[in-house]
Amino acid sequence: MRVGVHINRFNHSGGGPALGAELAATGAAAEAAGISRLSVMDHYFQMEFNGGAQDPMLEAYTTLGYLAGHTSTVQLGALVTGVTYRHPGLLAKIATTLDVLSGGRATLGIGAAWYDREHEGLGVPFPPLAERFERLEETLRICLQMWDPQANGPFKGKYYELAETLCVPAPVSSPHPEIMIGGGGEKKTLRLVARYGDACNLFATSPEEVRRKLDVLRGHCEAEGRDYDRIRKTVAYMGESATAGDLDAFTRDISGYTKLGLDTVILVPRLGEPAAWIETFAAPAVQRLAGLE
Numbered sequence: 361m362r363v364g365v366h367i368n369r370f371n372h373s374g375g376g377p378a379l380g381a382e383l384a385a386t387g388a389a390a391e392a393a394g395i396s397r398l399s400v401m402d403h404y405f406q407m408e409f410n411g412g413a414q415d416p417m418l419e420a421y422t423t424l425g426y427l428a429g430h431t432s433t434v435q436l437g438a439l440v441t442g443v444t445y446r447h448p449g450l451l452a453k454i455a456t457t458l459d460v461l462s463g464g465r466a467t468l469g470i471g472a473a474w475y476d477r478e479h480e481g482l483g484v485p486f487p488p489l490a491e492r493f494e495r496l497e498e499t500l501r502i503c504l505q506m507w508d509p510q511a512n513g514p515f516k517g518k519y520y521e522l523a524e525t526l527c528v529p530a531p532v533s534s535p536h537p538e539i540m541i542g543g544g545g546e547k548k549t550l551r552l553v554a555r556y557g558d559a560c561n562l563f564a565t566s567p568e569e570v571r572r573k574l575d576v577l578r579g580h581c582e583a584e585g586r587d588y589d590r591i592r593k594t595v596a597y598m599g600e601s602a603t604a605g606d607l608d609a610f611t612r613d614i615s616g617y618t619k620l621g622l623d624t625v626i627l628v629p630r631l632g633e634p635a636a637w638i639e640t641f642a643a644p645a646v647q648r649l650a651g652l653e
Contacts, residue, residue, distance in 0.1 A: 361618060361649045364397035364626035365390055365642055366439050366596065367423075369406075370416040371632035379416075383423065385635035387431040393643035396624060398427055399439035399469065405478040410630060413477070421454050428462035437467030439561065439596070439626065440542035443492060444473040444484060448499040449522050452506040456531050464532035468503065469561065471542040472496045472549070493548050495519050500539065500556040507536035540594070546576045554580035559592035564625065567616035570595060574620060594624040603629045605641040611648050618652045625649065 367386065372378045390398055400423050401407075406415035420438040427436055436458065446454065451468075459466035472492040473479075479486035487495065498517040505511045506527040513524035531537050540559040543549040553560045554577060562573050574593060581588040595617060601609035614625060627645070629637055 361614075361622055361652065362396040362624040363394070363642060363646045363649060364399065364435075364594070364624050365395050365634065365638060366399045366401075366626050366628045367634055368401050368628060369410055369630055369632040370418055371411060372416075373633065376416065379418065380426070382633060382635060383426060384430040386638065387427050387434065389635045389638040390642075391431055391433050393638050394646045395434055395638065395642060397435035397437065397467070397626070398431070399437050399467075399626065400424060402438040402441045402445065402469075403475060403478060404482055405475070407475075413481075416632075421458065424458055424466075425461065428458060428465065431465075432463075433465075435465050435467055435538075436462055437469045437538075437540065440469035440471040440540065442473030442475070443470060443496045443499050444479065444486065448502040448520055449506065449525065451499065452503040452525075452527060455503070455537050456507070456527055456529075459531040459533050459537045460529055462532075464534075466531070466533065466537040467540050467559070468537050469540040469542055470496065470499065491519075493552075497552060497556075500541075500552065503539070504536070504556065507531055538592070540592075544573045546573070550577045551580045551584075553577060553591060554584045554586050557591060559594060559623075561594045561596060561626070564595040564597040564599070564614070564617065567620065570617060570622075571620055589621075592623045593621055594626055595622055596626045596628055598628045598630075602627045602641065602645075603631060605637065607641060607644055607648060610645060611652070614649070615652060 400420050402420040405413040406417045424436050455468045506525040512526050515522040538558045541553045541557040542561040544562045578588045
């Protein structure tokens with residue numbers, strides 16, 4: 361099982377001026393530790409459980425572009441992009457640019473969006489949930505069409521209409537950046553994973569719950585004619601043992617997931633200075649997970 365790290369707090373003791381150096385150090389520490397991917401949240405206000413809107417938050421794709429310039433091997437992506445924040449044609453171009461400039465290391469993590477406060481606060485339309493899922497599916501279709509050099513347009517959907525789905529230069533990733541659809545909704549989200557996704561991301565709630573979600577995904581794959589085994593399965597681990605740096609407790613927590621066919625556990629430490637944490641906790645965790653069966 362591989363290890364990813366999700367950067368979700370920017371409350372560095374040195375304030376905003378220290379964040380650039382901290383992110384560069386985080387990228388270097390991650391690659392030295394054998395971390396497979398780095399991700400950031402796609403939010404504009406910090407979450408309440410992470411300190412609230414008065415705490416610092418950086419824009420996701422600007423941050424990922426900065427990390428791309430300070431790394432050379434880790435995969436990079438938002439966990440996950442809110443479908444409401446960017447027009448699909450522009451989002452496809454943004455993700456493609458990250459992929460090109462990182463040498464093919466971009467992941468398009470995407471979901472239906474949920475945080476009403478930042479939508480209302482910043483004046484971004486926040487459609488009802490059913491509409492957001494319909495927009496998510498159209499966005500996935502648009503991205504795939506833009507990444508197909510033989511299909512340069514047009515696209516006409518219920519919500520979006522593009523005269524030209526032109527995307528030059530093309531992504532470096534082949535055939536395109538990995539599409540990771542986040543969330544465990546069994547009727548809609550996992551169906552979209554089966555239809556369009558290269559990877560899924562579930563919360564590490566319990567091994568039993570994750571196993572059940574994967575069984576649901578398997579059923580959707582059978583209905584869609586997709587090979588379940590070709591979809592990369594990941595879980596986000598938010599347990600306190602990771603933030604606290606308790607490697608033994610973390611190993612006990614994660615051991616029940618090792619037989620579920622998961623590719624990656626993404627650690628979500630709730631701290632603003634992740635570089636040192638990667639060196640002291642995540643690096644040994646990489647080695648510890650490599651020895652689990």
